[in-house]
Amino acid sequence: xxxxxxxxxxxxxPLVLFNSYTREAAPFQPIDPAMVRMYSCGPTVYSYxxxxxxxxxxxxxxxxxVMEWKGYHxxxxxxxxxxxxxxxxxxxxxxxxxxxxxxxxxxxxxxAAYYTDAFKRDIYRLHIKDPSKWSVATDHIADMVDYAxxxxxxxxxxxxxxxYFDVATLPEYGKLAGAAEGPVESRIDPVDGKRHPxxxxxxxxxxxxxxxxxxxxxxxGKGAPGWHLECSVMSMKYLGxxxxxxxxxxxxxxxxxxxxIAQNQAxxxxxxxxxxxxxxxxxxxxxxxxxxxxxxxFSTLQxxxxxxxxxxxxxxxxxxxxxxxxxxxxxxxxxxxxTRLKRLAMSVAALRDRAxxxxxxxxDRATLETGLSxxxxxxxxxxxxxxxxxxxxxxxxxxVEEVLGVKKLAPDDRLRVVASMDLxxxxxxxxxxxxxxxxxxxxxxxxxxxxAAILDxxxxxxxxxxxxxxxxxxxxxxxxxxxxxxxxxxxxDWAVQL
Ligand code: AMP
Ligand code: ZN
Numbered sequence: 223x224x225x226x227x228x229x230x231x232x233x234x235x236p237l238v239l240f241n242s243y244t245r246e247a248a249p250f251q252p253i254d255p256a257m258v259r260m261y262s263c264g265p266t267v268y269s270y271x272x273x274x275x276x277x278x279x280x281x282x283x284x285x286x287x288v289m290e291w292k293g294y295h296x297x298x299x300x301x302x303x304x305x306x307x308x309x310x311x312x313x314x315x316x317x318x319x320x321x322x323x324x325x326x327x328x329x330x331x332x333x334a335a336y337y338t339d340a341f342k343r344d345i346y347r348l349h350i351k352d353p354s355k356w357s358v359a360t361d362h363i364a365d366m367v368d369y370a371x372x373x374x375x376x377x378x379x380x381x382x383x384x385x386y387f388d389v390a391t392l393p394e395y396g397k398l399a400g401a402a403e404g405p406v407e408s409r410i411d412p413v414d415g416k417r418h419p420x421x422x423x424x425x426x427x428x429x430x431x432x433x434x435x436x437x438x439x440x441x442x443g444k445g446a447p448g449w450h451l452e453c454s455v456m457s458m459k460y461l462g463x464x465x466x467x468x469x470x471x472x473x474x475x476x477x478x479x480x481x482x483i484a485q486n487q488a489x490x491x492x493x494x495x496x497x498x499x500x501x502x503x504x505x506x507x508x509x510x511x512x513x514x515x516x517x518x519x520f521s522t523l524q525x526x527x528x529x530x531x532x533x534x535x536x537x538x539x540x541x542x543x544x545x546x547x548x549x550x551x552x553x554x555x556x557x558x559x560x561t562r563l564k565r566l567a568m569s570v571a572a573l574r575d576r577a578x579x580x581x582x583x584x585x586d587r588a589t590l591e592t593g594l595s596x597x598x599x600x601x602x603x604x605x606x607x608x609x610x611x612x613x614x615x616x617x618x619x620x621x622v623e624e625v626l627g628v629k630k631l632a633p634d635d636r637l638r639v640v641a642s643m644d645l646x647x648x649x650x651x652x653x654x655x656x657x658x659x660x661x662x663x664x665x666x667x668x669x670x671x672x673x674a675a676i677l678d679x680x681x682x683x684x685x686x687x688x689x690x691x692x693x694x695x696x697x698x699x700x701x702x703x704x705x706x707x708x709x710x711x712x713x714x715d716w717a718v719q720l
């Protein structure tokens with residue numbers, strides 16, 4: 223999408239964003255008026271991203287799209303963690319990458335490459351825009367060693383197991399986590415010799431009698447960087463010592479981001495946390511609690527697709543909840559989002575058939591919105607007020623349905639409004655067709671062409687008033703997992719059983 227011209231910057235409702243650090247919503251001001259700098263903690267690529275992880279990136283994508291919609295240029299960095307993340311966010315357990323390598327017998331590099339590609343495929347399927355830069359942790363080991371050398375003398379101490387950050391050297395340590403519920407300390411496993419439970423590894427020394435697949439030389443011996451170091455180093459390298467927004471899931475508010483802030487303050491000898499806004503999405507949960515990679519089960523985007531649900535239905539499902547609320551995943555909830563998306567796609571398609579002009583095909587706000595009628599423009603200002611209110615997308619979404627149904631508005635105007643809204647929503651509403659939303663489940667025993675042939679026979683049987691044959695054909699389809707939908711208000715003649 224071309225970014226808006228700077229002369230249109232920033233317009234409409236003032237953008238207010240909740241800052242986890244101050245625990246208040248405040249009007250957003252970028253440091254550089256024309257450029258928003260954002261960093262999002264990226265995936266640890268030892269396995270497929272689960273649906274909860276993907277919720278985190280749908281949130282950051284929405285944030286970025288809102289910024290762009292409001293006229294800002296955005297530089298967005300997402301890291302790829304391919305080293306250092308232990309099975310606990312504190313300092314215990316195995317390196318997740320090493321553990322995956324041991325289990326599968328593959329090299330860490332192969333595992334990282336495979337799951338990085340899988341992650342990029344998922345975000346593509348969810349219409350999450352590529353960041354301006356993917357930054358890979360293992361490409362920045364020398365930067366991390368340099369950075370650690372600068373903070374070590376004043377803030378770190380060495381044990382046999384590595385170099386540790388002494389959190390008592392910073393009186394403000396943990397301020398961000400103060401917003402979290404429950405004592406953080408109790409969730410940190412002890413490591414022998416640490417001065418305080420929250421002290422964390424900057425450098426993890428390789429065990430003397432063991433060669434790790436990933437290890438590098440450093441002033442503290444052979445080893446690998448601690449996980450928290452990479453985000454401080456790469457965000458500073460690409461976005462500066464103090465940038466606008468740092469995002470992550472709410473679990474990062476307690477440990478990872480507190481540790482990043484500590485490193486940043488140590489490095490800059492200041493109170494600066496590194497980012498003016500710290501923003502966290504809440505969890506995707508299922509009936510048994512927080513979704514996580516280690517749980518397995520119905521948890522990847524592919525598992526949703528395999529059930530016959532289009533990936534964009536998952537995007538819409540996420541957009542239907544505010545990013546700071548928990549969201550409960552269930553097959554029924556995502557299926558409901560798919561129905562909503564089908565309705566939207568069909569309403570837009572019906573208007574496309576009636577449109578006289580082509581302006582609605584533009585992909586920038588200025589073209590789409592110039593010369594709109596007052597009533598149409600009013601929808602966009604209501605949409606703007608909702609998204610500017612700490613990204614209240616659930617309040618913005620029904621406006622799409624509402625404007626599509628306003629008969630007094632010309633089809634072209636309705637389409638232009640929806641096209642502009644979709645720049646934020648990223649659902650592809652202007653081009654998607656209902657047939658694109660039909661996904662064959664992985665266990666399908668019948669093809670679309672076979673279904674169409676049986677439906678034709680059934681139509682014929684009904685025309686001949688042979689209802690016994692018509693019912694038999696319906697049952698035949700049902701046995702193959704396909705429901706016939708006579709008189710469906712969406713005009714959908716069949717659907718896969720979910
Ligand atoms: P990871 O790959 O584990 O480093 O996590 C990638 C991102 O997903 C981080 O921002 C996490 O905070 C976030 N995340 C992890 N689990 C969930 C969940 N269940 N719901 C929402 N976000 C999550
Ligand atoms: Zn991070």
